[in-house]
Amino acid sequence: MSAHETVIIPKKELPANIVRLGWALTLIGLALVTVSYLTDAQRAGFNNIIGFTFLASIAVGAVFFIALEYIAGAVWTTPFRRVLEFLGMLLIPVALLAIPLFLNLHDLYHWTHADVVANDKVLLSKSPYLNEQFFTIRFGIYLLIWGAFYFIFRRNSMKQDLNSDQKFTKKNIALAAAFIPLLAISISLFSIDWLMSLEPHWFSTMFGVYYFTGTILTALAVTTYFVVVLSEKGFFFKGINENHYYSFGALMFGLLSFWAYIAFSQFMLIWYANLPEENFWFISRWQNGWEYVSIAIVLLHFWIPYFMLVSRPSKMKPTVLKNSALLLIFSHFLDLYWLVMPTYSDTPVFSYYELAFPILTVGLIIVLFAIQAKKYNMVPVGDPKLQRGIDFHL
Amino acid sequence: MEKKLYSISAIYHSPNDIVRAAAAVRDAGYTKFDVHTPYPIHGLDGAMGLKETKLGFVTLAAGILGAVGMISFASWVAVVDYPQVIGGKPYWSWPAFVPVTYEIAVLLAVLGTVGGMIAFFFKFPNTSHPLHDTPYMKKVSADKFGVTIQSEDPSFDEKKVRDLLKSTGGEVEAIYYTEEFLNFKPNTFDPKFILLLVGISLATSAGGYLYWNKLLYMPPFDWMMEQPRFDVQSQTEYYVDGHSMRLSVAGTVARGFLPYPYKLGDKADSVGKYLVNPLLPTKTTLDLGKKKYLTFCSPCHGNFGNGDSRLRGQFPNPPTLHSDKVRTWPDGAIFHTMTVGQNVMPSYQYQITREDRWAIVNYIRTLQRAYNAKESDLQ
Numbered sequence: 001m002s003a004h005e006t007v008i009i010p011k012k013e014l015p016a017n018i019v020r021l022g023w024a025l026t027l028i029g030l031a032l033v034t035v036s037y038l039t040d041a042q043r044a045g046f047n048n049i050i051g052f053t054f055l056a057s058i059a060v061g062a063v064f065f066i067a068l069e070y071i072a073g074a075v076w077t078t079p080f081r082r083v084l085e086f087l088g089m090l091l092i093p094v095a096l097l098a099i100p101l102f103l104n105l106h107d108l109y110h111w112t113h114a115d116v117v118a119n120d121k122v123l124l125s126k127s128p129y130l131n132e133q134f135f136t137i138r139f140g141i142y143l144l145i146w147g148a149f150y151f152i153f154r155r156n157s158m159k160q161d162l163n164s165d166q167k168f169t170k171k172n173i174a175l176a177a178a179f180i181p182l183l184a185i186s187i188s189l190f191s192i193d194w195l196m197s198l199e200p201h202w203f204s205t206m207f208g209v210y211y212f213t214g215t216i217l218t219a220l221a222v223t224t225y226f227v228v229v230l231s232e233k234g235f236f237f238k239g240i241n242e243n244h245y246y247s248f249g250a251l252m253f254g255l256l257s258f259w260a261y262i263a264f265s266q267f268m269l270i271w272y273a274n275l276p277e278e279n280f281w282f283i284s285r286w287q288n289g290w291e292y293v294s295i296a297i298v299l300l301h302f303w304i305p306y307f308m309l310v311s312r313p314s315k316m317k318p319t320v321l322k323n324s325a326l327l328l329i330f331s332h333f334l335d336l337y338w339l340v341m342p343t344y345s346d347t348p349v350f351s352y353y354e355l356a357f358p359i360l361t362v363g364l365i366i367v368l369f370a371i372q373a374k375k376y377n378m379v380p381v382g383d384p385k386l387q388r389g390i391d392f393h394l
Numbered sequence: 395m396e397k398k399l400y401s402i403s404a405i406y407h408s409p410n411d412i413v414r415a416a417a418a419v420r421d422a423g424y425t426k427f428d429v430h431t432p433y434p435i436h437g438l439d440g441a442m443g444l445k446e447t448k449l450g451f452v453t454l455a456a457g458i459l460g461a462v463g464m465i466s467f468a469s470w471v472a473v474v475d476y477p478q479v480i481g482g483k484p485y486w487s488w489p490a491f492v493p494v495t496y497e498i499a500v501l502l503a504v505l506g507t508v509g510g511m512i513a514f515f516f517k518f519p520n521t522s523h524p525l526h527d528t529p530y531m532k533k534v535s536a537d538k539f540g541v542t543i544q545s546e547d548p549s550f551d552e553k554k555v556r557d558l559l560k561s562t563g564g565e566v567e568a569i570y571y572t573e574e575f576l577n578f579k580p581n582t583f584d585p586k587f588i589l590l591l592v593g594i595s596l597a598t599s600a601g602g603y604l605y606w607n608k609l610l611y612m613p614p615f616d617w618m619m620e621q622p623r624f625d626v627q628s629q630t631e632y633y634v635d636g637h638s639m640r641l642s643v644a645g646t647v648a649r650g651f652l653p654y655p656y657k658l659g660d661k662a663d664s665v666g667k668y669l670v671n672p673l674l675p676t677k678t679t680l681d682l683g684k685k686k687y688l689t690f691c692s693p694c695h696g697n698f699g700n701g702d703s704r705l706r707g708q709f710p711n712p713p714t715l716h717s718d719k720v721r722t723w724p725d726g727a728i729f730h731t732m733t734v735g736q737n738v739m740p741s742y743q744y745q746i747t748r749e750d751r752w753a754i755v756n757y758i759r760t761l762q763r764a765y766n767a768k769e770s771d772l773q
Contacts, residue, residue: 264492272481
């Protein structure tokens with residue numbers, strides 16, 4: 001191992017056309033969202049849930065990976081931690097996107113109707129948990145947990161840039177240990193609150209893990225895409241090599257296999273027992289055209305990326321990584337569409353309503369990333385682990 | 395036996411040295427060389443210029459074989475060989491086959507990897523290698539790092555190789571071998587050994603067959619099997635109703651479980667005269683009675699039967715056991731009271747066994763005698 005030169009990474013502005021694209025997408029998305037809310041508030045609301053949980057996936061997944069790096073003492077992710085720290089900022093749009101949902105709660109969740117609940121034994125027994133007050137309080141608690149930990153992690157990491165003090169790493173390790181169990185509980189309840197309660201009679205104990213797996217997979221895919229593109233365009237230091245790429249690919253491969261394992265387990269148990277109070281959820285996703293969406297998810301979320309990433313050389317190829325990351329991001333969106341929309345419509349629907357939130361989401365990611373990349377270092381220059389992370393070798 | 399040169403080797407003292415040496419050997423254009431280290435070293439495969447191993451294809455083939463084989467087997471069993479309707483589902487319910495297919499695919503992939511490694515890469519059954527039992531191998535499997543360039547390399551030249559290795563700082567030595575050593579094979583496929591294995595397996599199977607299928611059905615070994623008895627819950631032609639299990643005769647009483655003939659409300663002194671104390675007041679029965687009295691009776695009745703409860707008024711105090719009424723009762727009346735209860739006193743027949751209750755009666759009699767001792771007792 002020859003001696004390395006000290007890495008100096010200046011703050012970098014993203015190319016102006018990318019930033020302009022981000023702003024354009026954000027504005028188009030906002031306009032489409034406004035139009036769709038004005039024309040069909042219910043349909044817009046269901047799409048809002050998809051966009052909202054999708055953004056939450058990326059934001060919370062990014063915070064999870066920050067915590068994971070600290071608690072596991074991981075070295076190879078350190079050079080890329082800033083990408084995760086930038087992506088965590090999406091928690092702000094998550095909080096904002098919840099506002100229209102709270103205004104339209106009655107159109108979306110039928111357990112919010114007091115008269116329906118009063119005549120329904122099952123909903124009545126669930127009402128101590130599923131009521132609007134507790135629902136709102138819970139959402140506040142989730143945001144508080146995620147936001148507080150995210151901003152402290154981030155603040156410590158930014159301070160470290162200035163003085164390279166190792167005590168910030170130690171602080172964040174202790175915080176990460178507290179954060180991970182809290183995250184496990186909060187993200188499970190979050191998915192139960194916002195996604196599973198769309199069908200308040202249905203239940204699956206696997207559901208929290210299902211959403212959580214999709215969450216961290218998507219956050220990793222977004223991070224991978226950013227890292228590969230940015231390093232190809234020269235926004236990172238020279239020295240990112242196939243060992244780093246392989247680690248991203250292997251982690252993505254492992255998580256997508258885990259997602260398939262969880263998804264299949266949830267399906268198989270319900271299919272096998274065939275209980276009427278559980279199986280209607282899958283039956284409604286296997287008729288009137290929804291079966292094609294279901295098959296598409298199996299292919300796009302598992303089989304195709306699985307074979308894209310299965311071999312060792314393919315995990316090191318930047319093009320394969322970029323394509324599979326984009327595919328996984330898309331299929332998580334499709335997965336959320338598949339989770340949410342059957343409640344709204346018996347057949348799959350697609351129109352500008354469904355496009356509004358994806359456009360807004362992509363725009364927001366680019367804009368928030370660009371703003372922060374301009375202001376902060378793209379690499380945690382003060383982290384004591386940085387040099388080891390750059391020299392990382394499998 | 396003629397000694398042949400196998401290779402020129404060099405020993406190094408640090409992992410950095412060996413990585414540098416491997417790179418130097420690779421750059422010099424040698425292809426037939428190998429590096430030995432006591433533990434895996436990062437980056438060595440790159441320094442040696444090794445290509446990707448082909449073992450992955452063996453794993454893939456074995457995994458596909460496992461998956462295809464298992465799903466075919468499960469389908470054949472469920473559809474052709476033993477079709478059964480389970481949970482109202484079609485015979486060919488493929489989701490049920492997924493977990494087992496996955497498991498078998500993983501299992502066969504793992505076994506195939508190990509097997510393929512042994513068969514294709516370790517060249518089983520030949521277990522000899524010129525490096526075995528050399529001082530070089532002893533060093534590199536302890537704390538040294540070695541590189542060895544084989545004489546069969548196309549560009550092998552002993553002097554050049556020695557110079558190259560010396561220039562990288564290694565301690566150079568030559569390794570020789572004999573044909574005899576190299577071609578030594580363990581006698582795994584010796585006909586005699588195979589015959590022995592076949593003989594042992596035949597003998598074991600034959601013994602097992604004889605034991606399970608013949609011997610167990612021959613007298614005297616069939617005694618345990620062929621007992622003159624009916625198995626529980628089996629049918630029989632012996633009894634008219636076809637049941638092998640019989641009901642007990644009406645009025646049958648289990649040993650030690652004679653039902654108590656009197657009930658709550660029967661007057662203690664009127665039924666008491668029909669009950670006879672079966673126990674003699676020996677030291678054994680009195681000790682037993684004392685122990686049981688102190689356990690069950692004393693909390694309310696007091697340690698000496700004075701009715702001085704130690705429950706501090708949480709339960710009504712019973713009257714003394716030294717009253718004329720209790721003293722003149724027959725033994726049976728006290729026994730009856732203990733058995734069925736009286737007023738707020740509950741029945742004790744399930745807490746205290748029959749014999750223990752009689753022993754308590756004897757102990758109460760002793761207490762009463764102690765409080766009302768006769769003149770003769772004091773002498």
